[in-house]
Amino acid sequence: MPSHSDPTGDPQRPLPLVYGPHPDQVADLHLPDRPGADRLPLVLFFHGGFWRAAHDRRHTGAFADALARDGGCAVANVEYRRVGAGGGWPTTLTDTARAVDRLPELSSRAAPGRVDTDRVVYAGHSAGGHLALWAAVRHRLPAGAPGRTDAPAPIRGVLALAPTADLAHADRLGSGRGAVADFLGGSATEVPERYAAADPAVLGTPAGRTVVVHGTHDEALPVDMVRAYARTTGTTLTEVPHGSHFDVIDPDSPAWPSVVQALRALVEALG
Known part of the structure; x- marks a missing residue:
C-alpha cells in the first residue's frame, strides 16, 4: 500500500517519533489524509512477531496507514527492543511502558493541533497484542x-488483535517454537x-474498555485462549468466522470491518 497523501497530492510519509535513546525506541506516526477541525484520537500500536528481533514494525506499516485512514485516527506504529537484539525480560516491557508514557505528548508535538491526547487507545497484534494488554x-x-505504575495515564481502552492473552497457556502449547520462554527466560514453573x-x-481487567478481535481459524494462537481470557476479564470478544492469525491486520481481508468497527467503538465511547 502506498504512503497516504496530503490534499495537494504530494506523498506524506509517517512522522518519526523518538521516545528513548536506543535505536529501537522509536515510532512512526501515521495520519489520515483528510484534513479536519477536530483533533484525532491516538492509537499506540505494537506489532507482533513473537517478541523477536527478526520481526519489526515495517511489516505493520501498511496496516497502520490503513487504520489511520479508515479509523479516522492518528496511529503510532511503535518499535521496541526484541529478543535477540537487547529485548526480552525485562527490556521489552520497560520499553513498552516508556512508549505509552511518552508517545502521546510526542505525537501531539509532531502534529500540532491534530492529536487528541485525551482519547488514547493501546492496540497490538499477536505478541504486540500482549504488550497492549499488559500496558493497560x-x-x-x-x-x-x-513497568509498574500507581498512576497510569487514562485511556479509552485496548484493541487487541489475535493477542497472546495467556502467556502460560501459549508456552504450554509451544507457540512460536518456544517464543514465550525465550521472551521471559523460562517456563512458568522456572520463572513464576x-x-x-x-x-x-x-x-x-485492563484499564478502559477492551475489545479483542480474533479469527476462529487462527493457526498461531487458538481462539479458545481468548475466549477464556474474555470470560475471566469481562472484555468484549469479536470472533471473525474462519479468520486466520494475520487476517486481523490485513486491510483487504473480511476481518477488516470488524477491526475498524471495534476501534471506532472505543474512541467514540463517552468518558
Whole structure:
C-alpha cells in the first residue's frame, strides 16, 4: 500500500517519533489524509512477531496507514527492543511502558493541533497484542515489577488483535517454537515471578474498555485462549468466522470491518 497523501497530492510519509535513546525506541506516526477541525484520537500500536528481533514494525506499516485512514485516527506504529537484539525480560516491557508514557505528548508535538491526547487507545497484534494488554494493567503489577505504575495515564481502552492473552497457556502449547520462554527466560514453573508480572491472564481487567478481535481459524494462537481470557476479564470478544492469525491486520481481508468497527467503538465511547 502506498504512503497516504496530503490534499495537494504530494506523498506524506509517517512522522518519526523518538521516545528513548536506543535505536529501537522509536515510532512512526501515521495520519489520515483528510484534513479536519477536530483533533484525532491516538492509537499506540505494537506489532507482533513473537517478541523477536527478526520481526519489526515495517511489516505493520501498511496496516497502520490503513487504520489511520479508515479509523479516522492518528496511529503510532511503535518499535521496541526484541529478543535477540537487547529485548526480552525485562527490556521489552520497560520499553513498552516508556512508549505509552511518552508517545502521546510526542505525537501531539509532531502534529500540532491534530492529536487528541485525551482519547488514547493501546492496540497490538499477536505478541504486540500482549504488550497492549499488559500496558493497560501496569497498575495491577506486583510491587517492584518492571513497568509498574500507581498512576497510569487514562485511556479509552485496548484493541487487541489475535493477542497472546495467556502467556502460560501459549508456552504450554509451544507457540512460536518456544517464543514465550525465550521472551521471559523460562517456563512458568522456572520463572513464576516473571509470569506473575507479565501475563495478562493473571493480571486482571485492563484499564478502559477492551475489545479483542480474533479469527476462529487462527493457526498461531487458538481462539479458545481468548475466549477464556474474555470470560475471566469481562472484555468484549469479536470472533471473525474462519479468520486466520494475520487476517486481523490485513486491510483487504473480511476481518477488516470488524477491526475498524471495534476501534471506532472505543474512541467514540463517552468518558
